[in-house]
Amino acid sequence: MSRSHDQKIITTLALKNEEIQNFICCLKQSLENLEVNSNRVQEDLESEFSSLHAVLDELKEGMVTQIKRERASRTYELQSQLSACTKALESSEELLELANQTLCSSENDSFTQAAKEIKDSVTMAPAFRLSLKAKASDSMNHMMVDFTQERNMLQAITFLPVPATPEIHVAESLVFDNTVTVVWTLPEPDSKIDHYILEYRRTNHEGPPRAREDYPWMVMEGIKETEYTLTGLRFDTRYMTFRVKACNKAVAGEFSELVTLETHAFVFKLDAGSAHQNLKVEDLSVEWDSSGGKVAVQDIRKEKNRTSSPMHSPARTAMMSPKRAPSARVGRDRFTAESYTVLGDTMIDAGQHYWEVRFDKESKVFAAGVALRSLSRFDQLGKSNASWCIHLNNWLQQSLTAKHNNKARTLDCPFPDRIGIYCNYEEGTLSFYNSRTKTLLHTFRTKFQQPVIPAFMVWNGSFSVQTGLQVPSIVLSGQKRNSNTSSSNASLT
Numbered sequence: 001m002s003r004s005h006d007q008k009i010i011t012t013l014a015l016k017n018e019e020i021q022n023f024i025c026c027l028k029q030s031l032e033n034l035e036v037n038s039n040r041v042q043e044d045l046e047s048e049f050s051s052l053h054a055v056l057d058e059l060k061e062g063m064v065t066q067i068k069r070e071r072a073s074r075t076y077e078l079q080s081q082l083s084a085c086t087k088a089l090e091s092s093e094e095l096l097e098l099a100n101q102t103l104c105s106s107e108n109d110s111f112t113q114a115a116k117e118i119k120d121s122v123t124m125a126p127a128f129r130l131s132l133k134a135k136a137s138d139s140m141n142h143m144m145v146d147f148t149q150e151r152n153m154l155q156a157i158t159f160l161p162v163p164a165t166p167e168i169h170v171a172e173s174l175v176f177d178n179t180v181t182v183v184w185t186l187p188e189p190d191s192k193i194d195h196y197i198l199e200y201r202r203t204n205h206e207g208p209p210r211a212r213e214d215y216p217w218m219v220m221e222g223i224k225e226t227e228y229t230l231t232g233l234r235f236d237t238r239y240m241t242f243r244v245k246a247c248n249k250a251v252a253g254e255f256s257e258l259v260t261l262e263t264h265a266f267v268f269k270l271d272a273g274s275a276h277q278n279l280k281v282e283d284l285s286v287e288w289d290s291s292g293g294k295v296a297v298q299d300i301r302k303e304k305n306r307t308s309s310p311m312h313s314p315a316r317t318a319m320m321s322p323k324r325a326p327s328a329r330v331g332r333d334r335f336t337a338e339s340y341t342v343l344g345d346t347m348i349d350a351g352q353h354y355w356e357v358r359f360d361k362e363s364k365v366f367a368a369g370v371a372l373r374s375l376s377r378f379d380q381l382g383k384s385n386a387s388w389c390i391h392l393n394n395w396l397q398q399s400l401t402a403k404h405n406n407k408a409r410t411l412d413c414p415f416p417d418r419i420g421i422y423c424n425y426e427e428g429t430l431s432f433y434n435s436r437t438k439t440l441l442h443t444f445r446t447k448f449q450q451p452v453i454p455a456f457m458v459w460n461g462s463f464s465v466q467t468g469l470q471v472p473s474i475v476l477s478g479q480k481r482n483s484n485t486s487s488s489n490a491s492l493t
Contacts, residue, residue, distance in 0.1 A: 022208065067143050074136035081135050088126035163193055163246035163253035166226075173242075175261050178235060178470050183227040184244050184256065192248045196223040199244070199255070200230070202237040206260055234468035235265030265468045266353035268346035268454060275342035276335040279458065286342055287462040288363075335377045343371065344454035344465075350425050354471040355454060356435045358418040363461020364395040367403070368419055370430060371455035381457045382408070388444045389455065390419065390432045402432070402442040411441055422475050423452070429479065438474045440482060 164187050172183040182198060198220040203213060215237070220228060240263050243255040272281040280289040335341040348370070359366045367381040369389030381389040382403025391408070392415065393399045400415060401408040413434075420435035430444040456463060 019208065026208075063143075063145070067140070070140070070143065074138075077136040078134065078138075084126070085130060085132075088130050091126055160251045161192075161248075162251055163190060163248055164188060165254045166196070166244050166246055166256045168242060168244060168256050168259040170259055170261070173259070173261060175263055176470065177473050178233045178265070178468075179229055179231045180233065180240060180242075180261060180263075181227060181229040182242050182244070182259075185226055186246060190246070190248075193246050194249050195221070195247050196226070196228075197221050197245050197247060197252065198223055198228050198242065200240055200242045202239070203241050203260070204238045206239055206262075208258075233263075234466075235263035235470060236267050236468040237263065239263060263470075265470050266346075266348075266355055267467045268344040268355075269467075270456075270465065271343050271345040274334060276340045278340055279342050281342060284467065285462070285464040286456065286458060288340070288458055288460050290460075333377060337378050339376075339378055339380050339457070340365075340459045341375075341381060341455060341457045343375075343456075347373065347451040347453050348423055348425050349451040352422070352424045352471050352476075354420060354422050354469050354475065356418060356420045356466045356469060357456065357463055358466070359392070359458070359463035360461045361415060361417050362394070363392065363458055363463070365457070365459040366392040366394075366461055366463060367455075367457040368421060368463075369432075369455055370421075370423060370452040372450050372452060374450070375455070381455055382406070387455060388430050388446070389457070390442060395460075400441075402444070404444060404446075409442070413439070413441055416441070420472070420475070421454070422471060422479070424479070425452070431475070431479065433475060438472060438478070440478060443482065 166184040166186055168182060168184045174181045180200075182200075184196075186193070199217045200220075201213065201217045202215040220230070239260045241258050241260045243258050245255045246253045270281050270284060270286065275281050275286070277292045278289055280287045357368045359368075367389040369381055369387060371381065371387035375386040376384065379386065381387045382391055383406050385405040388404045389402075390411070391401045391403045393401070398415070400411045400413065402411060403409075416434040416436065418435040419441070420433035420438070422431040422433065423429070425448055428445055428447045430446070432441040432443075433439060434441060454465075456465070
């Protein structure tokens with residue numbers, strides 16, 4: 001076997017080992033999660049049963065109290081009636097004894113008077129004014145209970161039905177204009193679904209999830225439909241990974257299988273090592289510094305973490321990623337004299353790309369475009385055949401021109417504060433747009449013989465660059481319509 005073949009086998013084994021190690025880490029994490037989740041649901045179950053017992057105890061105490069109050073009320077009524085009847089009986093017995101004594105009397109006058117008194121006493125006696133019907137019933141049937149139905153309900157208690165796991169449809173999910181629309185369905189319709197939770201994260205890896213990812217999950221909650229569109233995204237990684245789960249009123253289901261969508265976009269940074277000493281570079285922002293202060297130094301460790309190509313894939317395609325230019329430059333490579341220029345750190349050698357730049361409209365001079373790597377450090381943008389740009393002059397008199405090879409064309413259009421730049425390397429097209437309205441400002445048509453690099457110039461002003469943008473669909477459609485009518489650099493005067 002050849003050495004290259006052996007190397008290929010070693011590389012394949014190394015990748016497989018890494019994949020297995022990642023899977024082992026995932027399994028260990030799953031075991032830890034299982035332990036935590038089991039304890040959590042057991043604690044929840046015990047808490048729910050304790051709560052149920054508390055409700056039953058409270059209900060029992062209330063009902064027992066009702067029985068006691070009812071018994072006390074009836075006891076009072078019956079005791080009162082019993083006492084009145086006892087007193088009436090005693091009075092009646094006294095009258096009876098008096099009547100018997102009167103009947104035994106032999107004196108007529110005394111008998112007549114006694115009989116009259118007995119008659120009056122009997123008429124007013126309590127015994128004849130009493131109701132001999134009990135004021136309260138001894139039945140307590142109205143407080144009997146039958147918990148058969150409730151008992152059956154309790155016996156039917158079980159774990160909550162978990163919503164089914166959704167499935168994300170890759171074919172129906174769309175990535176365009178820095179938005180992502182994710183579409184999913186459930187295996188069966190479920191009217192109890194209340195909402196969905198969609199999670200996504202950026203990644204530079206297409207395969208299965210790694211034990212340690214560089215970016216966290218971002219969460220979108222309360223989604224009512226079976227699709228969701230994320231807008232205003234910056235695609236600064238090669239892929240985005242998505243997962244979704246369904247939720248009813250009480251519980252959430254399992255997450256769907258992970259789906260990874262490729263996010264084509266042009267990502268670069270500014271090469272502070274190339275910047276003129278009067279330009280203060282901070283990340284993607286540049287400010288004129290008349291004192292010739294220190295230029296911000298790029299963080300070497302951050303560079304190591306960046307991929308060499310934001311849209312790289314194993315197979316070279318029409319959307320092939322641009323190549324990152326070497327970032328280490330010595331002092332003599334800085335732009336100098338009146339070339340207040342800074343370059344991007346990524347070369348374009350294939351594909352269609354788009355980025356935007358926002359500049360201070362009070363800037364005295366500003367230019368943006370592309371340049372060859374060979375652009376002289378003394379050359380201003382547009383002054384030689386190694387650069388193409390749109391140029392704003394706000395000093396002495398205001399003008400907006402397209403420049404290349406020391407030729408300029410005045411552009412009759414309002415001054416934009418934000419410019420979109422489109423480059424189609426294969427077709428040799430470089431177009432400038434008002435990024436807010438997507439109105440075409442100018443198009444250069446040429447044939448790039450070498451890779452080009454984003455280039456910017458500013459004097460007495462500032463600007464900031466936005467990368468990670470896809471080519472807007474309106475720009476692509478406009479390129480097709482205007483392909484035969486746009487101006488070319490050959491006609492610049």
